Amino acid sequence: MTRLPVLSIVTWAPFVAALFIMAFGRRRPALVRWVAAASAAVSSVGSLWIFYAYDRTAGGFQFSERLDLVPTLGIAYELGVDGMSIVMVLLTAIIIFAGVFASWTVKTRDQEFYALLLLLVTGVFGVFVSLDLFVFFLFYEIAVLPMYLLIGIWGSSGDVPPRGIFGWAYRRTGVGSKEYAAMKLTLYLLFGSAFILVGILALYVAAGSSSFSLVELQQIRFEPRLQYWVFLLLYVGFGILAAIYPFHTWSPDGHASAPTAVSMLHAGVLMKLGAYGVIRVGMELLPEATLGLAWLVGGIACINIVWGALSAMAQTDLKYVIAYSSVSHMGIVMLGAATLTETGMNGAIFQMFAHGIMTGLFFALVGLVYEKAHSREIFKMGGFATMMPGIAAAFTIGGLSSLGLPATSGFVAEFLTFLGAWSSSHPWWLLPGVAGAFLTSLYVLRVVRAIFWGPKSDDPHFQHLPDAQGTEWVALMLLVFVIVLFGVAPGLAIGPIDTYTVPLLTRLGAL
Amino acid sequence: MSGLVDIVSQPLAIESGVFGLLVMVLVTGLTGAGRANQLAGWLSLTGLAALTFAAAIARPGAVAFDGTFAVDELAVFVKIVFLGSALLSVLAALGIRDGAMLRRSPEYHVALLASLLGMLVLASARDLVLLFVAFELMSIPLYVLAGFERKGEAAPEGALKFFLVGSVSSAVILYGLSFVYGATGSMSLAAIGPALDARHPLLLLGMGLAFGGLGFKIAAVPFHMWVPDTYEAAGTPYVAWLSVAPKAAGFVAIIRLYIDGIGPAVMMWVPAIATIAAVTIVAGNLMAIPQQNIKRLLGYSGIAHIGYLLMGLVAMSVSGVGMLLFYLVAYLFGNMGAFFVVQAVARTEQSDQIDVYRGLAQRSPALALSLLVFLLSLGGIPFMAGFWAKLFVFWAVVERGQYWLAFLGAVATVVALYYYLVVAKRMYIDAPTRTDAVRVPGVLLIAIFVCMAGVLVMGLYPDPWVAGAIQAASSLF
Numbered sequence: 008m009t010r011l012p013v014l015s016i017v018t019w020a021p022f023v024a025a026l027f028i029m030a031f032g033r034r035r036p037a038l039v040r041w042v043a044a045a046s047a048a049v050s051s052v053g054s055l056w057i058f059y060a061y062d063r064t065a066g067g068f069q070f071s072e073r074l075d076l077v078p079t080l081g082i083a084y085e086l087g088v089d090g091m092s093i094v095m096v097l098l099t100a101i102i103i104f105a106g107v108f109a110s111w112t113v114k115t116r117d118q119e120f121y122a123l124l125l126l127l128v129t130g131v132f133g134v135f136v137s138l139d140l141f142v143f144f145l146f147y148e149i150a151v152l153p154m155y156l157l158i159g160i161w162g163s164s165g166d167v168p169p170r171g172i173f174g175w176a177y178r179r180t181g182v183g184s185k186e187y188a189a190m191k192l193t194l195y196l197l198f199g200s201a202f203i204l205v206g207i208l209a210l211y212v213a214a215g216s217s218s219f220s221l222v223e224l225q226q227i228r229f230e231p232r233l234q235y236w237v238f239l240l241l242y243v244g245f246g247i248l249a250a251i252y253p254f255h256t257w258s259p260d261g262h263a264s265a266p267t268a269v270s271m272l273h274a275g276v277l278m279k280l281g282a283y284g285v286i287r288v289g290m291e292l293l294p295e296a297t298l299g300l301a302w303l304v305g306g307i308a309c310i311n312i313v314w315g316a317l318s319a320m321a322q323t324d325l326k327y328v329i330a331y332s333s334v335s336h337m338g339i340v341m342l343g344a345a346t347l348t349e350t351g352m353n354g355a356i357f358q359m360f361a362h363g364i365m366t367g368l369f370f371a372l373v374g375l376v377y378e379k380a381h382s383r384e385i386f387k388m389g390g391f392a393t394m395m396p397g398i399a400a401a402f403t404i405g406g407l408s409s410l411g412l413p414a415t416s417g418f419v420a421e422f423l424t425f426l427g428a429w430s431s432s433h434p435w436w437l438l439p440g441v442a443g444a445f446l447t448s449l450y451v452l453r454v455v456r457a458i459f460w461g462p463k464s465d466d467p468h469f470q471h472l473p474d475a476q477g478t479e480w481v482a483l484m485l486l487v488f489v490i491v492l493f494g495v496a497p498g499l500a501i502g503p504i505d506t507y508t509v510p511l512l513t514r515l516g517a518l
Numbered sequence: 519m520s521g522l523v524d525i526v527s528q529p530l531a532i533e534s535g536v537f538g539l540l541v542m543v544l545v546t547g548l549t550g551a552g553r554a555n556q557l558a559g560w561l562s563l564t565g566l567a568a569l570t571f572a573a574a575i576a577r578p579g580a581v582a583f584d585g586t587f588a589v590d591e592l593a594v595f596v597k598i599v600f601l602g603s604a605l606l607s608v609l610a611a612l613g614i615r616d617g618a619m620l621r622r623s624p625e626y627h628v629a630l631l632a633s634l635l636g637m638l639v640l641a642s643a644r645d646l647v648l649l650f651v652a653f654e655l656m657s658i659p660l661y662v663l664a665g666f667e668r669k670g671e672a673a674p675e676g677a678l679k680f681f682l683v684g685s686v687s688s689a690v691i692l693y694g695l696s697f698v699y700g701a702t703g704s705m706s707l708a709a710i711g712p713a714l715d716a717r718h719p720l721l722l723l724g725m726g727l728a729f730g731g732l733g734f735k736i737a738a739v740p741f742h743m744w745v746p747d748t749y750e751a752a753g754t755p756y757v758a759w760l761s762v763a764p765k766a767a768g769f770v771a772i773i774r775l776y777i778d779g780i781g782p783a784v785m786m787w788v789p790a791i792a793t794i795a796a797v798t799i800v801a802g803n804l805m806a807i808p809q810q811n812i813k814r815l816l817g818y819s820g821i822a823h824i825g826y827l828l829m830g831l832v833a834m835s836v837s838g839v840g841m842l843l844f845y846l847v848a849y850l851f852g853n854m855g856a857f858f859v860v861q862a863v864a865r866t867e868q869s870d871q872i873d874v875y876r877g878l879a880q881r882s883p884a885l886a887l888s889l890l891v892f893l894l895s896l897g898g899i900p901f902m903a904g905f906w907a908k909l910f911v912f913w914a915v916v917e918r919g920q921y922w923l924a925f926l927g928a929v930a931t932v933v934a935l936y937y938y939l940v941v942a943k944r945m946y947i948d949a950p951t952r953t954d955a956v957r958v959p960g961v962l963l964i965a966i967f968v969c970m971a972g973v974l975v976m977g978l979y980p981d982p983w984v985a986g987a988i989q990a991a992s993s994l995f
Contacts, residue, residue: 077981145900152899155939159947186943190936197935201928205912208924212916 012072014086017053017096018132020046021103021125028125032118040111043121047104050132054093054100058503061093066506068138068222076142081211081218085139090507091356094500095135095276095283098363101489102275103128105482106268109371112378113161113266120161123153124268131276140207140288141219147203147284150277151196151248154261154269158189162264163377185264192261195247195254202244203284206237210292224292231295238296241289242304249281249341252310255334259318262330267374270326274333275367279359282340286356286511290344294515298347305345305428305436311338312443320450325376325383328454329369332409335443336362342436343424347517351427352508353501358420360500361408361493365417368405368486372398375479376458379472385454390463395474399459401483406455408490410448416493419501526572529582529589532597533638535572539565540631547624555623559612562627566608570601578993585708586645593641595843595990596770600637600763603850604630606965607759610858613865613959614755618667626666630759633659637767644707644778646695649771653691656767657684657735660760667753676744676751683744687734694727707774711781721780725787728775736768738828739798742821746809749817754864757813758857761820762850769827769846773839777994784834788918792832796926798825803933812860813870815937816853819896822934823849826911829927833914840991841910844984848903848976852895855969859889862958862966872941877950885956886945888970893938895973898931903976910984 024046032039061069068087076082088096106124113120126149133146162185181187211219214227229237243254250258258278262270285304290297315335322328336358343355375398376391377383392399408415411422421444428436463469475483493500525531542565543558573594580589608627611619619626636656643649661684665677699705701720702713710721733741749757776784802822809815827849830842860870862885867874879886895902898909908931912924958966976983 079981148900155942156946159943186947189947190939190943193939194932194936197932198929201925201932204909205916205921205925205928208909208913208916209921212913216917 013053013057014070014072014088014136017050017057017100018086018129018136020049020053021132022129025122025125025129028118028122032121036117039118039121040107043107043125044104046125047100047107047128050128051100051104054096057088058093058097061088061090061503063090063502063506066090066510071138080141081216081220082141083139083218083220084137084142085220085222086136087138088136090503090505091283091286092135093503094356094360095279096132098279098360099128099131099135099276101485102271102363102367105367105371105485106271108478108481109271109374110266110268111478116160120157120266123157124272127153127157127269127272131272131280134280135283138221139219140211140221140224143221143288144200144204144207147280148200150280151193151200154196154265154273155189155193157269158192158261158265159186161266161269162189163266164264182260188257188260188264192257195257199244199247199254199281202240202247203288206240206244207288209233209237209240221287221291229293234293234296235299238289238293238300241293242285242300245281245284245289246307246341247281249278249285250311250334250337251281251307251341252314252334252338255311255315258334259327259330262333262370263324263326267370270330270370270374271367274330274370275363278333278337279340279363282337282344282355282359285341286344290515291511297515298517301345301347302433305342305431305433308338308341308345309436309439311335311341313338313439313446316443316446316450320446320453323385325385325454325458326370326373328385328450329366329373332369332447332450333362333366335447336366336409338443339421339424339440342440343427346424346427346431346433346436347512347515348427348431349505349508349512350423351431352512353504354420354423354425354427356504356508357416357497357500358424361416361420361490364486364489364493365405365408368401368483368490369409371482371486372402372405375475375483380469382468385457387466388458388464388469389461390459391469391472392459393463394472397474397480397483401487402459403455404487404490406451408494410451411444414491414494416490416497418494419497523575523577526575527577527580527589529580529587529642532569532573532576532601533635535565535569536631536635536638539569540628540635543624543627543631547628555620558624558627559608562608562631563605563612566601566605570598570605573597573601583645585706586648587639587642588644589642591990591993592770592773592843595986596641596766596846597638599766599846599850600634600641603759603763603766603854604634606854606858606968607755609961610758610861610965611753611755613861613962613965614753619753622666626663629659629662629666630756633657633663634763637763640767641770644774646699646705646707649707649774650688650692650695653735653767653771654688656764657688660684660764663756664748664752664760666756672747672751676748679744680748683734683741687731687741689731690734691728691731694724694729694731697721697724697727700724707779710779711783715783717783717786725775725780729772729787729790732768732772732775733794736765736772736824736827737821738794738824739801739821742798742802742824745821746814746817749813749820750811750870754813754857754861758854758861761816761853761857762846765820765824765827766846766850769831769842772831773994777834777839788832788834791828792920792923795825795828795832796923798822798828799927799930800825803930803937806937807933809937810872811870812872812875812941813857815872815941816856816860819934819937820853822930823853823896825930826908826927829911829915829923832920832923833911833918835914835918836988836991836995837917838911838914838991839994840984840988841907841914843987843990844980845907845911847983847987848895848907848973851969851972851976852892852902852904855966855973856889856892856896858962858966858969859885859892862962863956865959866956872944875941875944876948878945878956880950881953882956882958885958885966888966889945890942891970891973893941895977897935897938899935901974901977903973903980905977906980906984
């Protein structure tokens with residue numbers, strides 16, 4: 008009996024749906040949405056099956072598929088998942104499923120919107136499951152490019168024109184407009200992919216120009232000098248997508264301007280793709296450089312945590328607060344990876360998952376609030392909890408997870424990471440980490456209080472606002488459920504993650 | 519069939535065919551009175567289609583005039599490129615039914631065929647004199663064609679600039695070649711390598727001058743100034759061709775002179791060529807950014823592409839030259855396709871400003887999509903021809919150990935994508951100012967379709983094209 012190619016189904020189902028939507032979706036909004044939802048459901052079921060059926064005792068790459076594409080160059084369509092990727096695939100599936108429902112109300116050119124969104128998702132799935140660096144890169148590009156149009160066409164421009172002594176310069180370059188954000192994001196990420204491409208090519212040529220296969224490249228020990236500069240190339244290239252300081256500025260602009268589902272997907276999943284790339288390609292293939300440069304990765308991660316949190320505190324636009332909090336939380340991911348300890352690595356990968364769900368929830372909620380109240384200005388809104396109790400409750404749960412309250416998934420992730428930092432060779436990394444968690448509680452509680460639980464605003468626009476309705480509940484319920492589930496039973500994810508981190512650290516010689 | 523293959527594989531068979539076609543078009547123009555204008559175009563088109571087919575089935579290996587004229591694999595490959603691009607250009611030109619084209623179409627086609635004849639001879643020339651004469655046969659009709667549509671003041675200016683720069687560069691090439699001849703005492707390319715040490719000062723001087731002159735022809739920085747003005751002023755189908763075929767011819771001349779002529783000692787030229795490639799890529803891309811006219815934008819982006827093609831030369835290896843040839847074909851489809859869309863839009867809008875592309879995606883979705891595909895291919899996005907082209911030249915220079923050049927090229931790609939995306943923004947994000955669709959003549963539609971098919975087929979299935987390009991290059995080393 009031939010086994011069902013689950014990974015290919017998960018990856019290509021959204022793509023097929025995108026083609027279908029482009030072919031038959033003209034002026035049939037209901038069809039477009041249900042086809043999108045159906046493909047997301049197919050991917051989700053597949054991801055759940057993978058997550059369930061992955062053999063945790065055996066570990067390693069499973070569900071492998073292989074098809075030679077360009078044999079002369081050693082390019083093959085080679086898929087497989089291990090303990091890290093099954094968690095990421097599951098995350099992607101959850102977010103896109105929620106995202107399809109969160110963008111139910113897109114009015115203009117919905118056919119193209121859903122097609123591009125699903126195309127993007129195929130790219131993301133592809134990155135997480137491909138074992139051939141070349142195919143990996145191709146999927147990576149698919150995941151980056153549709154973003155330009157998605158933000159440029161369906162995004163929203165900020166209400167507040169830039170002020171201050173450089174205000175004139177910002178206004179001239181169009182800072183705050185969706186076109187500016189789309190271009191900035193695209194160029195930053197393409198700039199990163201140029202670094203990645205050269206890094207991958209260098210590894211390929213150094214390994215004898217015979218194969219792009221990750222599994223085969225792992226067997227080769229590259230000379231240390233090459234390792235160091237290729238690691239730097241990959242770290243910067245993928246790091247741009249993971250919003251490492253100082254290449255993070257595309258992220259707040261981009262996420263604030265993007266439409267709801269795109270923000271969810273981008274902050275929730277695509278930024279993880281950067282961290283995933285650093286671990287998967289950088290750390291796995293270049294052990295000596297990883298050990299030698301961990302101080303750099305961890306140090307920059309510390310800056311990220313504190314800088315992101317401080318920037319989030321200074322914002323008055325709700326969407327920017329969430330966007331900067333992503334910068335801060337991605338710092339925790341990179342910090343965990345840089346600790347090179349089992350707990351720290353587990354924490355990092357768990358944080359990728361936890362933060363993905365949490366930030367997805369946040370952006371879905373911000374989208375809902377904006378739709379009802381037509382405002383993103385934190386200090387103009389107030390007392391919404393009486394009018395929209397469901398949204399308020401979900402936002403509060405997300406916020407508590409963000410600041411790391413026990414029984415939410417955010418707590419597990421941060422706890423493990425900080426524990427790892429303490430037992431690593433740089434225990435002082437704990438300080439910025441904990442400081443970041445403290446600052447997070449400040450800005451999250453401030454926002455939650457101002458918008459939802461504080462005194463009611465006198466503004467006549469904010470008097471009779473409805474709560475979430477119909478399909479809008481799907482995203483909220485699903486994401487809140489996942490946050491609590493993985494907060495209460497973190498072993499669900501830690502189990503498979505551990506089958507990945509232990510062999511990796513053993514090979515690095517860090518265990 | 520095999521008889522036909524034998525005939526077209528004779529040396530000078532294709533060239534004789536083009537010459538015959540040229541005479542026929544000329545006679546038609548002289549005798550055909552009113553209908554001649556239409557007839558000349560269709561005649562050229564049919565003839566070129568037949569000749570392209572002939573070139574595609576021809577066997578390499580024929581030699582004539584004591585090895586002066588050789589039809590090796592490289593020659594066959596680029597001859598197909600020359601003929602194919604001319605075919606597309608003539609096809610697109612049939613869509614023009616006004617202005618100078620209406621009155622003097624035979625002249626246009628005669629000049630184009632004469633230039634094509636020069637390119638075809640150049641591809642096979644292995645002798646300094648023949649090389650230069652073929653080069654001039656190619657260049658002089660190009661100057662005439664540049665000023666063919668005399669609308670406004672821009673056309674004469676662009677044509678004159680092109681002519682002056684072109685003649686000076688020809689003189690420089692000739693001057694350089696005279697040193698080479700003086701040093702070796704032979705006109706044959708094959709005699710250069712064995713006769714002299716590559717560091718012989720006269721040879722260095724001669725080859726350096728020749729490279730400068732050829733640099734003008736291929737428009738490498740700092741010899742590029744004529745490009746944007748000429749592109750802006752001249753007729754679009756011609757510019758589409760000008761941006762590809764003469765550049766390819768320039769590269770063939772460089773390959774013949776340096777790799778074929780000097781032999782293995784050519785490696786000492788690598789740093790110089792690498793520098794020019796780097797400067798060309800950076801300068802071309804940066805100067806494209808502020809352009810408001812799409813033809814100027816494509817002109818500057820074309821300069822940057824010359825830099826990438828030079829990267830293939832930097833590798834000085836079978837794979838390097840092979841990838842250069844692959845890049846040429848990818849560039850042919852992408853660039854000519856983009857110019858054809860520009861022609862279609864300009865026909866309705868009477869303008870080449872990027873502003874007129876506002877909301878094109880809502881007015882003519884298919885046209886906008888094809889321009890997007892062409893631009894993304896030029897920008898090197900996966901699943902399009904241009905991606906493989908860029909990847910392969912990067913790979914070739916990485917193999918040569920020139921990591922910095924590959925890195926620079928990859929980063930500059932992002933700059934290029936910026937200005938391509940600005941056009942995409944106009945088409946897809948901005949709201950249209952008018953609602954009527956852009957009407958495209960049937961012939962132009964076919965030309966655009968062919969380019970689109972080329973870009974996508976090469977992008978999705980590059981294997982046979984790579985094999986062909988590598989095989990063409992392997993005859994050199």
